[in-house]
Amino acid sequence: MNLNELSILSLYSAMGVYAFSFIAFSIDLARRSSAVDAAQCQAPLVAESHRSTAAGAGGGTTTLTRISARIAYDAATPYSHSASLRVGVSLIVLAWALHLAATVLRGIAANRVPWANMYEFAMMGTLLIVAVFLIVLTRADLRFLGTFVTGLVLILLGVAVLRFYVEVAPLPPALQSVWLVIHVFVASLGTGFFALGFALSTVQLVQFRQESLLTDAMEVRLRFLATLPSAATLENLAYRVNIIGFILWTFTLMAGSIWAERAWGRYWGWDTKEVWTFIIWVVYAGYIHARATRGWRGSRSAWLAIVGFAAVLFNFGVVNVFFKGLHSYSGL
Amino acid sequence: MNDRVGPTVSRPYDHHDSRVAASGDRITEPPLDFIGWLRWFWRQLTSMRTALLLLLLLAMAAVPGSLVPQRTADPNGVTQYFADNPDLASALDKVQAFDVYSSVWFSAIYLLLFVSLIGCVIPRTRHHLRALRAKPPKTPARLGRLAGFTTRDAPAGTDAAAAIDSARSLLRFGGYRVALFESGSEVSISAERGFLRESGNLLFHLALIGILIVGGFGSGFGFSGQRVLVEGQTFVNTLLAYDSFKPGRFFDEERLDPYTLALDSFDVEYETLNLKAYGQPVDYTAGVTVAVQGKTARTDEVKVNAPLRVAGTDVFLLGNGYAPTITVRDPKGNIAFTDSVPFLPQDANLTSLGVVKVPDGLAQQLGLTGFFYPTQAKAQSGAYFSSFPDLEYPMLTLNVYAGGLGLDAGVPASVYALNTDKMTQLTGGDTGTKSLELKPGQTQELPNGLGTVTFENADSGATDGDFSGSVLRFASFDVNNDPAQGWVLLFSVLALLGLLTSLFVPRRRIWVKAIRRENGSVCLEYAGLARGDDPALEAAVFTLAKRHNAVLAPTPPSTQTTEPI
Numbered sequence: 001m002n003l004n005e006l007s008i009l010s011l012y013s014a015m016g017v018y019a020f021s022f023i024a025f026s027i028d029l030a031r032r033s034s035a036v037d038a039a040q041c042q043a044p045l046v047a048e049s050h051r052s053t054a055a056g057a058g059g060g061t062t063t064l065t066r067i068s069a070r071i072a073y074d075a076a077t078p079y080s081h082s083a084s085l086r087v088g089v090s091l092i093v094l095a096w097a098l099h100l101a102a103t104v105l106r107g108i109a110a111n112r113v114p115w116a117n118m119y120e121f122a123m124m125g126t127l128l129i130v131a132v133f134l135i136v137l138t139r140a141d142l143r144f145l146g147t148f149v150t151g152l153v154l155i156l157l158g159v160a161v162l163r164f165y166v167e168v169a170p171l172p173p174a175l176q177s178v179w180l181v182i183h184v185f186v187a188s189l190g191t192g193f194f195a196l197g198f199a200l201s202t203v204q205l206v207q208f209r210q211e212s213l214l215t216d217a218m219e220v221r222l223r224f225l226a227t228l229p230s231a232a233t234l235e236n237l238a239y240r241v242n243i244i245g246f247i248l249w250t251f252t253l254m255a256g257s258i259w260a261e262r263a264w265g266r267y268w269g270w271d272t273k274e275v276w277t278f279i280i281w282v283v284y285a286g287y288i289h290a291r292a293t294r295g296w297r298g299s300r301s302a303w304l305a306i307v308g309f310a311a312v313l314f315n316f317g318v319v320n321v322f323f324k325g326l327h328s329y330s331g332l
Numbered sequence: 333m334n335d336r337v338g339p340t341v342s343r344p345y346d347h348h349d350s351r352v353a354a355s356g357d358r359i360t361e362p363p364l365d366f367i368g369w370l371r372w373f374w375r376q377l378t379s380m381r382t383a384l385l386l387l388l389l390l391a392m393a394a395v396p397g398s399l400v401p402q403r404t405a406d407p408n409g410v411t412q413y414f415a416d417n418p419d420l421a422s423a424l425d426k427v428q429a430f431d432v433y434s435s436v437w438f439s440a441i442y443l444l445l446f447v448s449l450i451g452c453v454i455p456r457t458r459h460h461l462r463a464l465r466a467k468p469p470k471t472p473a474r475l476g477r478l479a480g481f482t483t484r485d486a487p488a489g490t491d492a493a494a495a496i497d498s499a500r501s502l503l504r505f506g507g508y509r510v511a512l513f514e515s516g517s518e519v520s521i522s523a524e525r526g527f528l529r530e531s532g533n534l535l536f537h538l539a540l541i542g543i544l545i546v547g548g549f550g551s552g553f554g555f556s557g558q559r560v561l562v563e564g565q566t567f568v569n570t571l572l573a574y575d576s577f578k579p580g581r582f583f584d585e586e587r588l589d590p591y592t593l594a595l596d597s598f599d600v601e602y603e604t605l606n607l608k609a610y611g612q613p614v615d616y617t618a619g620v621t622v623a624v625q626g627k628t629a630r631t632d633e634v635k636v637n638a639p640l641r642v643a644g645t646d647v648f649l650l651g652n653g654y655a656p657t658i659t660v661r662d663p664k665g666n667i668a669f670t671d672s673v674p675f676l677p678q679d680a681n682l683t684s685l686g687v688v689k690v691p692d693g694l695a696q697q698l699g700l701t702g703f704f705y706p707t708q709a710k711a712q713s714g715a716y717f718s719s720f721p722d723l724e725y726p727m728l729t730l731n732v733y734a735g736g737l738g739l740d741a742g743v744p745a746s747v748y749a750l751n752t753d754k755m756t757q758l759t760g761g762d763t764g765t766k767s768l769e770l771k772p773g774q775t776q777e778l779p780n781g782l783g784t785v786t787f788e789n790a791d792s793g794a795t796d797g798d799f800s801g802s803v804l805r806f807a808s809f810d811v812n813n814d815p816a817q818g819w820v821l822l823f824s825v826l827a828l829l830g831l832l833t834s835l836f837v838p839r840r841r842i843w844v845k846a847i848r849r850e851n852g853s854v855c856l857e858y859a860g861l862a863r864g865d866d867p868a869l870e871a872a873v874f875t876l877a878k879r880h881n882a883v884l885a886p887t888p889p890s891t892q893t894t895e896p897i
Binding site for chain 2: 167168169170171172173174176177179236239240243246247250251254257258259261262263264265266267268269270271272275276278279282283285286289290291292293294295296297304319323324325326
């Protein structure tokens with residue numbers, strides 16, 4: 001068995017473990033709903049007190065200094081102890097280690113950085129999505145996003161192994177540059193942050209709707225949402241994650257221009273991939289401005305973050321494969 | 333939030349940090365005169381909502397340019413599009429769909445965006461410069477509703493003024509600007525920090541304007557030219573020597589430095605060990621000799637990601653292929669044509685297509701179209717193809733046309749295309765005569781006794797069966813000069829720095845208030861206000877309160893923490 005076969009084996013194992021992690025996180029979401037039911041029997045007014053806290057965003061207490069603590073506090077129904085949640089996290093860490101091994105082995109097998117075609121972009125990009133998620137977990141309790149992250153990564157890896165797989169090949173002259181290492185890596189890292197920002201913005205929208213329903217004393221479904229942070233907290237978190245993504249994307253754009261100048265003799269030429277990288281940059285710039293525009297905070301800006309990530313996925317999955325342009329390195 | 337402190341008038345009226353106009357304003361607005369309308373228009377144009385709308389419009393307007401081929405990025409694609417969908421193409425052309433990024437509508441959006449940006453940035457810069465010298469604003473009467481509000485009882489015997497004085501030193505040490513306020517029984521300190529946040533924001537936006545101006549106008553002084561060189565050929569950097577040349581708007585021919593560039597060799601390395609990537613190119617190296625006027629010639633090389641910088645221009649290696657040397661003689665053996673003709677690669681194994689035109693020296697004008705296969709192989713259908721990009725078993729096939737080449741009309745014609753309208757095909761196709769097939773060094777008779785054609789072997793001393801040097805290669809070079817790109821890079825770096833500071837430096841105000849009670853004890857209040865996103869504000873207030881108390885009571889204190897209201 002050569003190194004590439006070992007890499008594939010490791011990747012399949014990682015996908016298996018991600019799947020189990022997905023199941024554990026799903027069970028956790030189901031348990032959250034029953035936890036909310038139980039809590040509501042004891043204290044029917046929890047939701048009421050919760051809304052007043054969420055509205056008075058300025059009101060702090062001396063004990064709450066860490067973001068994670070604030071999130072736990074912010075949720076209508078406090079919820080943190082769950083066996084399935086712990087299992088989910090352990091499994092995603094294990095799967096990530098296997099995923100990392102697969103990526104490193106592919107790099108050693110190819111004797112270069114393992115991001116030079118669609119298969120490798122997908123493998124490395126999803127690795128970074130999970131890495132960003134795990135790093136953010138150490139700062140804030142976003143474990144409720146476990147189903148989203150493992151689900152997204154499973155789908156992308158599934159497409160990668162079924163549709164994008166190519167054999168190990170040396171770098172064509174056009175990719176033999178130090179900028180391949182920098183430009184592509186930073187772009188993938190930015191994608192990791194945008195993915196997380198997308199998830200937070202989506203939950204924010206759902207949560208906002210739930211809060212409106214509660215205000216109007218309407219019947220609610222998706223009861224587990226009560227264990228999640230308030231829409232306002234989710235919006236702030238999404239913003240912080242997305243601005244890191246935006247800075248990385250700005251750098252991607254600049255590094256790409258420098259590389260384009262060295263390889264093609266011009267720093268900007270409206271190549272299809274350049275166009276889409278620009279569109280994504282402008283959409284997220286719009287998102288940041290929307291957050292500072294009266295009437296656009298909250299749900300409207302969240303929609304922009306969602307459109308932005310949709311454009312990121314489009315840029316990766318459609319522009320790379322189907323559009324004609326200079327960035328035709330999909331290897332397909 | 334109406335209780336925001338300090339002037340924010342410089343921001344667009346609909347910035348979420350600006351004061352909300354009193355609701356009565358709208359109703360009592362007097363009828364607008366012309367100046368009034370201009371004012372209103374300017375206010376709208378420089379509002380956040382307009383900027384946002386223009387940003388989203390810009391993103392949407394950029395999309396069509398990725399769906400339809402663009403003249404600048406893909407001119408052949410545009411030609412093909414016109415051939416495939418003539419009606420649709422001419423309709424699209426009317427709305428400038430093939431020149432999206434220089435179109436009227438795209439330009440209108442980004443120019444409006446930049447006018448809006450300038451209209452927003454200038455007053456903000458003015459305001460920011462003033463704010464840099466201003467004193468922190470007066471302490472609000474009630475701190476209770478502000479972020480991180482904390483109250484503590486000062487250790488017994490603490491003097492209010494002294495307590496505030498120590499808080500002042502702590503805040504100044506932490507980079508805050510401070511101002512002292514006193515009223516009745518209260519002494520307070522107002523502190524502010526993070527002006528770098530707004531500085532970064534302004535720097536970012538100013539740098540974007542810089543990129544637009546420098547990139548838009550600066551590049552007009554440069555040029556971009558293309559030239560194909562066969563191994564052994566030399567090029568002089570003058571206008572006439574280029575195959576194609578695109579000057580900038582303000583380009584001056586005088587600025588071309590007439591250096592010479594000779595292509596001595598072109599080396600290609602193909603993957604042969606990894607069978608799954610067999611034949612994939614691994615390296616292209618163009619060995620060149622450069623001679624700048626007044627300097628001794630030097631040898632150098634150009635690679636794909638390593639351009640050659642010479643005399644203010646950058647030479648890029650963009651393409652390459654084979655240039656078979658073909659000689660045509662009349663029946664008496666006089667040479668009518670001899671040259672190395674670049675054949676354009678059609679696939680990864682360099683099956684290449686080329687054209688030879690022989691206008692003089694024969695009984696009729698002659699045109700040859702041919703395929704060159706570096707390693708010729710035969711498909712089951714009998715068609716030839718190339719199975720490897722290097723010269724293992726080279727073969728040239730030629731179809732012969734005789735008649736009028738159409739060169740005398742004075743209409744410019746591509747050297748890579750043959751117009752056969754007024755020509756008769758003599759070999760290949762339906763003529764019943766086989767196409768001419770030549771290996772390096774071979775000569776064949778032309779039909780109708782027109783003469784002979786020879787595929788010259790470039791490496792005449794090679795042993796039998798060794799074709800590795802039998803055909804010359806060509807390289808196509810891009811020679812570029814863009815005097816503005818260094819400036820664009822500078823502004824981009826400034827933009828990135830501005831972005832980093834504007835998003836990560838927290839701008840905040842902190843207040844510490846000491847209130848003397850009737851009984852002589854002192855109560856301390858701490859609170860903060862974020863100006864923009866500031867996740868660490870509350871923590872900063874708590875830390876300050878803790879450290880301040882530690883300073884006031886060096887010995888373990890009996891302080892009591894009160895929960896907020």
